[in-house]
Amino acid sequence: MKEIVTPFFKIGIVIVLVFFLFNCSDQNNGINDSIDGHDSKSGVFKTVPLKNSFDFFAKLNSARLTGRYSDGIGLEIDLESLQQVDIEGTDAKVNLALAATRLEGVDTEVLQVEIDGELQTVLFHQVPEVDITDGGGGGGGGINPIDPDDFTGSVYTTDLDGRVLSGFKIIEGVVSVGYDFTPLNSIDPPIKLDEVIIPGYVKPVLPPTNDAATRMDYQFVRSQNNGSTMGIAYFAAINKKISKEIDDEIDESKLPPCLKNILSDLKKTSSSPGNMITKFTGNLSSDYNWTMEQGPTKPDVPAHTLPGSYTAATGIKTVFDVASYPQATDLSWARTIMHESIHAYLTTYYIRNAPGFMADYPVMFQAWISDTNRGLNAAQHEEIARSFVKSFADAFEVYGVSKGYKLDKQFYQDMAWGGLIETDAFKKLPEADRKRISNTIEIELRGKDDQDNVKAQKGKKAGC
Structure with a gap:
């Protein structure tokens, strides 16, 4: 994957410090x-x-x-x-x-x-x-x-x-x-x-x-x-350009209207798949494409990115099981799309450039090869849990604010753990936190807590 280098900094998760006017008018x-x-x-x-x-x-x-x-x-x-x-x-x-x-x-x-x-x-x-x-x-x-x-x-x-x-x-x-x-x-x-x-x-x-x-x-x-100063303006300009190219390459033609609408709203914010990828990886490359479609997945898995689906023409495929989750809110599906965008990128990166993947994500790669029974997907979850939960929560909040929701940060932080409850990082959290997080995720997905009690949801029904 092509990497962009500027005269002053190598693009990564690094942002140039910005100073502001000392006195306001x-x-x-x-x-x-x-x-x-x-x-x-x-x-x-x-x-x-x-x-x-x-x-x-x-x-x-x-x-x-x-x-x-x-x-x-x-x-x-x-x-x-x-x-x-x-x-x-x-x-x-x-x-x-x-x-x-x-x-x-x-x-x-x-x-x-x-x-x-x-x-x-x-x-x-x-x-x-x-x-x-x-x-x-x-x-x-x-x-x-x-x-x-x-x-x-x-x-x-x-x-x-x-x-x-x-x-x-x-x-x-x-x-x-x-x-x-x-x-x-x-x-x-x-x-x-x-x-x-x-x-x-x-x-x-x-x-x-x-x-x-x-x-x-x-x-x-x-x-x-x-x-x-000007450094952030250059980074932002490149980030916007590459993020838009990534978003424009997504094939969403096989998604139901409900998910198309959510994806469209995500693309209007810094929570878009393109922005999620550039934030998570620091690799500003548009050499990435993604196919999204609806279909059945494994039990208790709302969406799954399929490594074996990759082709050079269509990229990686992610299946969203909308039929199994009729109670899921827009917030739940938005979080799922954001989460799967990272899986799609990491899997694509490994398939297209294994040496680069191993160099950029050595901990994840070693965890995968040391326990191949868990699969690359589980290793990716560990990496996301280690490196990205807080940033994910911040990005998810941007989407929530854009949709008019007035929710506290705890909600977005809890939702950021969706798909990660089997990770070592999650298991190290206090029991009370694990229970609260699990219930928050389940309520937005199913309308019920982990005891099967019907609960009020924060988001609106997605209509899928």
Whole structure:
């Protein structure tokens, strides 16, 4: 499988640290105050709950539409694209969503995180060096994400009104110069992005040396006015491109409408199969295809990925036994699809590139060959339980929020153990936790707990 390498980092589960504007504008304070849960003693970075960011951005969209907030750059945030991305070296995540503006030829994202107890929100703008009148696209979303090796143009960060915080000139994926906005931002009002994107408007500042280490430092540290950096934007651009290619390759033609609808909703979020694969593996390759269909499986197995079904043309096949689980909710089937997407990837990887698989997953491979009676599927479950339950729960929560569910994190964390209750990691959990988790999974799947008592479900009936 082809691996993408950038000039600054080898793509993996590594995300470049992002710094934000030190001071928020007065206009933003009224909305910022609506986000609670600040804890100034928690350290430098703290994750903003996903629902809080969703509500924040929804309120911002509404305020602009009703004229209760200045039009600024015509910002409109795509709520369905909201996702969380790890911040390297910390336990925190940054919340990220796509955005549109009235600026032509500009691709925009909004980023939010808490720093030292203060909510920080910035816009991230990529401006490729192309003729924007010749197919460059309109404001926000008009530019296709590209490999960072090929990107030539400028990257800017601004506040929500488009006032510039920092900027860099990029030539074929390499930071060439930084823009010095210090004199321009000393005036009142500060310089706006729609003025800055005129070529040659600001004074460039050359990196002190040309060696790789210095260039990395120059790219990923704060600029003179505490603006944010650009690494995450490149990763996000590649991730979106590859994830979409993976999602587009899925053959769902033999699924019933109920599962097609759930898959379609997943694809609109960072819980899509493509995003699950890139998050779990760190291998950004679209050399993967997946066939999904309905049919019978083994008893007590809602879905099963079949290694023997693989062909180069159709990829790996997963069968979903919808007929046996008429009470299953949309949340149950969404979790199952997300889970099986990882199985499908791992099995495909082993079939297509066994040496690479053994190198990337040595613990899983050794567990498999030491107990071949359990099969590769069981070894994969152990790897998922070891490495991915928390991340899976976070991704599953994104789907739940997108569907309007207001559920606590414990529910999503419990559901993330679906399919993993036979693993060593699960068996090490306290008995009370195992019982709660098992019941949570069973109720969403069957409408009953493990004692066969009918229980209320959190999700809606999938209609399968």
